[in-house]
Amino acid sequence: MTWHVDAEDLRAYSQGELAPPAFWSADTHLVACARCRAALAEVSESVDAGWVRLDAELDAPRPGLVERLLVRFGVADHTARLLSATSVLRRSWLGAVVAVLLMSVVAARSTGSVTLFLVLAPLLPLAGVALSYGPALDPTYEMAVVAPVHGFRLLMIRTVAVLTACFGLSVLASFALPGYGLRALAWLLPALALASAGLALSARLGPLLAPSLVGGAWVTLLWAVHAYDAHATLMPFTVAGQATAAGVAALAAGLLFLVRDRFDHFQGSAV
Amino acid sequence: MTPTVSASGLSLRYGGTRALDDVSLRLSPGVTGLLGPNGAGKTTLLRVLATSVPADSGAFTVLGHDPGTPAGRQEARRRLGYLPQTPGFHPDFTAFEFVDYVAILKEMTDRAVRHREVRAVLDGVDLSDVRGKRVKKLSGGMRQRVALAAALIGDPGFLVLDEPTVGLDPEQRMRFRELIAQAGEGRTVLLSTHQTEDVAMLCHRVLVMAGGRILFDGTPAELTARAAGRVWSSTERDPGAKAGWRTGTGSFRNVGSPPAGAELLEPTLEDGYLLTLDDAEVPA
Numbered sequence: 001m002t003w004h005v006d007a008e009d010l011r012a013y014s015q016g017e018l019a020p021p022a023f024w025s026a027d028t029h030l031v032a033c034a035r036c037r038a039a040l041a042e043v044s045e046s047v048d049a050g051w052v053r054l055d056a057e058l059d060a061p062r063p064g065l066v067e068r069l070l071v072r073f074g075v076a077d078h079t080a081r082l083l084s085a086t087s088v089l090r091r092s093w094l095g096a097v098v099a100v101l102l103m104s105v106v107a108a109r110s111t112g113s114v115t116l117f118l119v120l121a122p123l124l125p126l127a128g129v130a131l132s133y134g135p136a137l138d139p140t141y142e143m144a145v146v147a148p149v150h151g152f153r154l155l156m157i158r159t160v161a162v163l164t165a166c167f168g169l170s171v172l173a174s175f176a177l178p179g180y181g182l183r184a185l186a187w188l189l190p191a192l193a194l195a196s197a198g199l200a201l202s203a204r205l206g207p208l209l210a211p212s213l214v215g216g217a218w219v220t221l222l223w224a225v226h227a228y229d230a231h232a233t234l235m236p237f238t239v240a241g242q243a244t245a246a247g248v249a250a251l252a253a254g255l256l257f258l259v260r261d262r263f264d265h266f267q268g269s270a271v
Numbered sequence: 272m273t274p275t276v277s278a279s280g281l282s283l284r285y286g287g288t289r290a291l292d293d294v295s296l297r298l299s300p301g302v303t304g305l306l307g308p309n310g311a312g313k314t315t316l317l318r319v320l321a322t323s324v325p326a327d328s329g330a331f332t333v334l335g336h337d338p339g340t341p342a343g344r345q346e347a348r349r350r351l352g353y354l355p356q357t358p359g360f361h362p363d364f365t366a367f368e369f370v371d372y373v374a375i376l377k378e379m380t381d382r383a384v385r386h387r388e389v390r391a392v393l394d395g396v397d398l399s400d401v402r403g404k405r406v407k408k409l410s411g412g413m414r415q416r417v418a419l420a421a422a423l424i425g426d427p428g429f430l431v432l433d434e435p436t437v438g439l440d441p442e443q444r445m446r447f448r449e450l451i452a453q454a455g456e457g458r459t460v461l462l463s464t465h466q467t468e469d470v471a472m473l474c475h476r477v478l479v480m481a482g483g484r485i486l487f488d489g490t491p492a493e494l495t496a497r498a499a500g501r502v503w504s505s506t507e508r509d510p511g512a513k514a515g516w517r518t519g520t521g522s523f524r525n526v527g528s529p530p531a532g533a534e535l536l537e538p539t540l541e542d543g544y545l546l547t548l549d550d551a552e553v554p555a
Contacts, residue, residue: 149376
């Protein structure tokens, strides 16, 4: 071959935009030239892919606010859509979390005691995680549980998102209590312990009973400690208590990993 | 032909209830109907075959994959579509977003390919005009079609439909039946239903289930033939009949053992179904 169809003409040819006589010339040449046919195939594929992408963009409805924010923060679009289906990431739940935190901060500032804040803050991520999955609270649970995406992976994606939101808001609330220094962050390890224990136990007890028991145990523990010595710092917020919470969180995380396959099946009444 | 689904000895006890009792079956391409009264174990069987709930004992394969192992379960799930009895929807999702969400759960991460597939399945169930509408604003029939579209994402070889026509008006039911018939072309569909008309219109094969057991496995014609010579007409309800009901003409249609000289009627699928349950001493 003494000549080949140039790239611009090949692109125009693939899109049906190459006019005669250049079209006739290219058409005749392509019959005889394998190299140009291969180049044409490459150009066509890239044009087709471009159309598919454009088509998909034009056809897809505009994502919601949470989804757009997540994508802006670098979350992949498919993960953002999975997260946008997490009911506790909706405005109503986040509004409730903000309200509880505001109330406890106002109480701490007016009474001079940070106890109510420290008691409530660990319960928020526990409740958030509990409300983010399961047959009673996730409307698409039954379809999700038979999907090839592993149930534990889906649970972890949602859990990380819920914990990030709850922890972020609680840390902001802690900044509103500057007089207490690091003590205002003493909710953090108990929160991790409660959330991980709730998840680990839910593999056997179900997504409603397990967090209810863990939350109940937390409130009972604090009540009992307070009844024993009303004037001392509540035990979970002492150094020993924080170390215990860290240990419980680590143990529960290990247990959760061991029982991860249980989240791959329907958790609820099978009949 | 290799069956799409092959199950043997499936049993599942839930609390004090024997939900599945030694169920064995083989399913091949086409629509197979699953009939049975409430509490028969239909939903449990569907959930087990859809890999949602593990059986206590027994084994089965879906398109050659064993859902008893994590790897086999994932492969089986890649090839099945499931429409649960009461499909739920996230309230703020549009039809497109909901099906897109299910497509992501089915591991479709390439946005362009996924959106093309979502559009194709929504077009397939005649919902292209409302794909931007929120699901909660759609009619019950349309919502059910959205759920069917989600089940059809990824072109599954095995489609499990749990009472999809419940709650639909007659026109919606007919439209939905057309879609199920289309879905059954070239793939295996297991359709649980209370409606014998669904089976009569759609299925090449029917299973009758009660008490966790399969009482009948055959063609709709064979089920109907079970009632041959056991259906008769009378002016009053025949006290000797297993079941009897007044028809539109005012006469009674009875099934059971007809008295001598009774005016025998042509049996229907419903007659065969009722007698199958009655022969097994199961209340319909």
